[in-house]
Amino acid sequence: MRKSDREIVESSRLITRRVLMLGVIQAAVVSVLGLKLRSMQIEHADEYRMLSDGNSIKIRLLPPARGLILDRHGTIIAGNEQNYRVTLTREEAGDVSAVIARLRRIIPMTDRQAAEILEEIRKRSAVTPVMVADRLSWPEFSSIALNAPALPGVTPESGLSRSYPRAGDFSHVLGYVGPVSDYDLSKIENPDPVLRLPEFQLGKVGMEAKLEEALRGKAGARRIEVNSAGREMRELSRQEGQQGATVQTTLDAGLQNFATQRLGQESAAAVVMDVTNGDVLAICSSPVFDPNKFVRGISGPDYRALMNHDHRPLADKTVQGAYPPGSTFKMVTLLAGLESGVINPGSRFFCPGSLQVAGRRFHCWSRGGHGTIDAVRSLEQSCDVYYYELAQRVGIDRIGAMARKLGIGVKHDLPMSAIAEGIAPDRAWKRERYGQEWQVGDSINASIGQGYVLASPLQLAVMTARVATGRAVSPRLVKAIDGVAETVPDWPELGINPLNLRTARAGMDAVMNSSHGTARRARIIAPEWQMAGKTGTSQVRNITAAERARGVISNDQLPWNRRDHALFVCFAPFDMPRYAVSVVVEHGGGGSAVAAPIARDILLYALAGGLPPISAYPDDGTRAKVQEMWSKMNLAPSTRPAETRAKA
Structure with missing residues (x-):
C-alpha cells in the first residue's frame, strides 16, 4: 500500500532524529576516549613509561x-x-x-x-x-x-x-x-x-x-x-597501616610487681582475684624470664639455661601447673557433706591420730590426734581423720560435684596458653580413665586433696572466691578493648545453703585468728582487713610404715624435689570479702610456714593499694622481718591512683 506524502515526511523526520542522536553519542564517546588518551600520554606519561620499562613501580x-x-x-x-x-x-x-x-x-x-x-x-x-x-x-x-x-x-x-x-x-x-x-x-x-x-x-x-x-x-x-639497578628513587604514595587494638587488662602492675618479688626465686605461683567481679589483679609464676630476649632473638646459652633450670622458669605454673591441693581442698569435702545432709555444723568425729580402713591405716598429720571435733574445728586444726570419716559417708560423687561447682576440674576461659583443667575425680572418671572401679581408699585420699585430685593455683583462687561470696565468680583478664569495656556478668548464686557457706568461712577464720589455728602466725591484726584462710601441704612421695615407725624425715632433710608442696588460700576482709589469693610453693614444705606469709603479704598489698602499714602485722617479731624484707625489694611504683587506695 502506497504511503501518503504526510507519512513519508514523518518517517524522514524520525530517521533524521535517530541519526543525530547516534552522531551525538559517537561524538561523546570519541571525546571521552580523547581525554583519556591525553591523560595517559601527557599527564601520566612518565608513570606509564616507567611501568613499560620493566616493573619500575x-x-x-x-x-x-x-x-x-x-x-x-x-x-x-x-x-x-x-x-x-x-x-x-x-x-x-x-x-x-x-x-x-x-x-x-x-x-x-x-x-x-x-x-x-x-x-x-x-x-x-x-x-x-x-x-x-x-x-x-x-x-x-x-x-x-x-x-x-x-x-x-x-x-x-x-x-x-x-x-x-x-x-x-x-x-x-x-x-x-x-x-x-x-x-x-x-x-x-x-x-x-x-x-x-x-x-x-x-x-x-x-x-x-x-x-x-x-x-x-x-x-x-x-x-x-x-x-x-633496583635502587628506590622516590615514594609515589603511602597508606599507613592500622594499629592493632589497645587491650586493657584487669591486672595491677604494682601488685604484680610486688607479688613477683615476694615469690622471689622459689618455684611458685600466686593468683589474686577481685571476688566482686572476677578480675584477676595479679597472676605470677616464679621464677620469671625476660620476654624481651625472645623478641630480640634469645641466644643459645640463655635458652639452654632456661630449659635446664630445675625450677622450670618457662612454665606458667599459675594455669598450667596442676597440684594435689592438700588440705585447701577440705572446704570442698566439708561443703559436700553439709549440702548432702550427711552432717551438720555440729556433727562431731573422734580423731585418735589415724583411721583403719580396709586393712590400711590412714594417718592424721597430728600423730596424737585431735580428739572429738566439729566442722569448724576440723578446718581450724586441719584434722585429717575428720575428713576420712566424712568421705566414707558422703561418697566421691558428691565430693567431685562440689569440687566442680567451686571451680576445680573446670577449664576457665582466659586468654592464656595451655590452661589445665585439673581433676575433680568421681567413679565415672576412674572407670573411663583407668577402666577400674573406685575404692574407699581413693575417697579417703581425695577427701584431703591427695590421690587423684589436682588443681591449678588459678582454680584454687576461684574456689576461694566462690566460698567467700557464694556466687559462681569466674576469672577474667580483659577489662576493655579499644576503650570499649568488657561486660562484667552478674555472677549467679552457687545454690549452696548460706548457713553451710558460713560454716566453711568460720572454719577458715579460725585457721587464722583462733588460738589453735594452723596459720595464726600469718594473721592480719588490722580489724578492717581481717583475713580468713586455709593451709595445705601435699605430699609428693610415699611415706612407708618403716619410716613412720622410725620417725618421718623432715622436709629440710630431703632433696628439694622430694619435699612437700606448700599451699595456702585466703580472702579478706572477712565481713565483706573483696580479694581472694592462692599461693603454691613447689617443694616448699609446710603451707603455714612458707605459703601463708607470702599470701598474707600479697593480700595486704592489694588491700592497701601499696605497701601496707606495718601496724597491720602482729608485733611478735613479724614486723621487723617484714621491714627487712621490704628494704631488699626493688619495687616499682604502684600504678593504682592514690585516691582509690584503701586506708589503714
Missing part, C-alpha cells in the same frame, strides 16, 4: 604497629620501640653475594651470619624481602642509606619492635612475640600477607598469642619508584 606492604597492652590503670605493660633494620630482595639485588660482601664493610657480620642470610634468601621467593640486620645503631643505619647506590636490593627501614618495659613481671601471662616461622604459617589456613614480611612479629604464647588477631592490626602499603 613496586608496592611494598607496611607492617602495622602492634596494639598496646595496658594494666587496669593504663600503664603500658607491652608496647613498641623504634627499631632500625635492613632487608634485601633477591630480584632487585642481582649478585646477592656481592651485595652482602659490600654490606659487611659497613656493619659487622660473621661468616656464619652471612651464610645463614644467603641460605634464607635462597629459600624465599625472589620478590620477598629477607631480614639482613636488625636493631642497628643510627650511625650504621645512616651509613647504609648513604651507600644505597652501591647496595641494590638493600632497603633500610625504620620500624617498630615489641617491648616489655616491666621485663619479667608479666612474662608468663603476656607471653611474647617472635618472628613468623614456616610452622606458624602452616597452622593458618589463609595467612595474612603481612605475616610474610621479614621479621614480622607474631604472638607465640600467652595473651600475645591468644589475642593475636586483635593486636596485629592491618597492613598499609606504599608505591615506590625503583630504577633499573
